[in-house]
Amino acid sequence: MTRKREGQVTPPRWAEWLLRLTLKRADRESVSGDLLEEYRDTVVPARGQSRADAWYLRQVAGFMWRATWVWAVLFSGAFVIRQAVDFFIPTHEFYVRSLWTTYTAIALLAATSFWSAWRSGSFIAGIVVTIVMTQIAAVLSVTGVTLLLAIWHDPATLKAAADSGGIEEAYVMPFIMIVPALIVGTIAATIGSVGRKVMRVDGV
Amino acid sequence: MADVLGAFEQAVLLAVVRLRDDAYGRAIVQEVQARLEREVAAGAVHATLERLARKGLLSSRLGSGTPVRAGRPRRYYRLQPAGIRALNDARAAVDNLWHGLKWPLIKARTTA
Numbered sequence: 001m002t003r004k005r006e007g008q009v010t011p012p013r014w015a016e017w018l019l020r021l022t023l024k025r026a027d028r029e030s031v032s033g034d035l036l037e038e039y040r041d042t043v044v045p046a047r048g049q050s051r052a053d054a055w056y057l058r059q060v061a062g063f064m065w066r067a068t069w070v071w072a073v074l075f076s077g078a079f080v081i082r083q084a085v086d087f088f089i090p091t092h093e094f095y096v097r098s099l100w101t102t103y104t105a106i107a108l109l110a111a112t113s114f115w116s117a118w119r120s121g122s123f124i125a126g127i128v129v130t131i132v133m134t135q136i137a138a139v140l141s142v143t144g145v146t147l148l149l150a151i152w153h154d155p156a157t158l159k160a161a162a163d164s165g166g167i168e169e170a171y172v173m174p175f176i177m178i179v180p181a182l183i184v185g186t187i188a189a190t191i192g193s194v195g196r197k198v199m200r201v202d203g204v
Numbered sequence: 205m206a207d208v209l210g211a212f213e214q215a216v217l218l219a220v221v222r223l224r225d226d227a228y229g230r231a232i233v234q235e236v237q238a239r240l241e242r243e244v245a246a247g248a249v250h251a252t253l254e255r256l257a258r259k260g261l262l263s264s265r266l267g268s269g270t271p272v273r274a275g276r277p278r279r280y281y282r283l284q285p286a287g288i289r290a291l292n293d294a295r296a297a298v299d300n301l302w303h304g305l306k307w308p309l310i311k312a313r314t315t316a
């Protein structure tokens with residue numbers, strides 16, 4: 001089905017919504033306008049609408065990746081380091097380690113959400129970007145843990161992994177981070193978007 | 205010499221030079237694609253434009269929109285004196301590297 005608005009074909013609305021969330025407030029109109037112009041003037045006539053939509057989604061994914069990859073690498077890095085410490089320096093007392101990991105995760109989630117909400121001036125952007133970040137980080141974390149276990153899978157390491165919560169936890173936990181991302185992200189995004197208004201960054 | 209420009213940064217700055225008064229986001233992406241002869245992600249070009257503007261190599265202003273853009277404004281870029289210096293430095297660095305060599309190279313030396 002052809003989507004038309006103002007007499008012209010349009011990319012998927014949800015994709016355009018997602019794109020606008022990843023952009024700085026000052027660039028939101030101009031950059032989304034550039035992509036829309038390219039989509040309508042060049043890509044749809046050359047490739048047809050369904051392939052043009054795929055092109056548009058790739059562009060949005062590129063913007064989303066650029067908005068999240070640094071945070072995702074930091075977040076997954078913290079997770080993989082924690083797993084490596086548990087695997088190679090076994091202990092029965094996990095309290096201090098858990099405390100460090102928890103506070104690091106909260107700090108990174110809050111920073112991602114605050115930064116995204118602040119630069120876009122959008123509360124929703126803070127939450128959505130943080131959630132997407134955790135899922136990219138989850139894929140990176142699982143890859144990292146798999147590499148660790150592919151290189152070091154001697155009985156002692158596997159026992160340490162089992163004692164620290166099990167290998168299953170290492171594969172499931174990163175994806176569950178979507179829940180704290182929602183909670184911490186909501187608080188930090190509120191502070192970021194309200195802070196921008198209070199500080200009158202946009203001169204309003 | 206300040207920061208040395210990367211190849212992609214040079215491609216973006218040279219696109220702005222070539223496009224003169226028409227140097228806005230989409231046109232720059234197209235110009236970079238044409239010169240590099242490959243598809244380039246719009247996000248990569250916009251991130252580079254933002255970084256170059258932050259370094260003071262480019263300035264920008266908003267222009268009017270068109271119906272095909274749903275009335276959204278275009279952001280036009282202009283090279284600043286620091287950008288001109290950076291491009292000249294980058295060109296001089298490449299010329300220095302090639303000084304005394306014939307181009308194109310006919311046969312690469314494979315033995316010491």
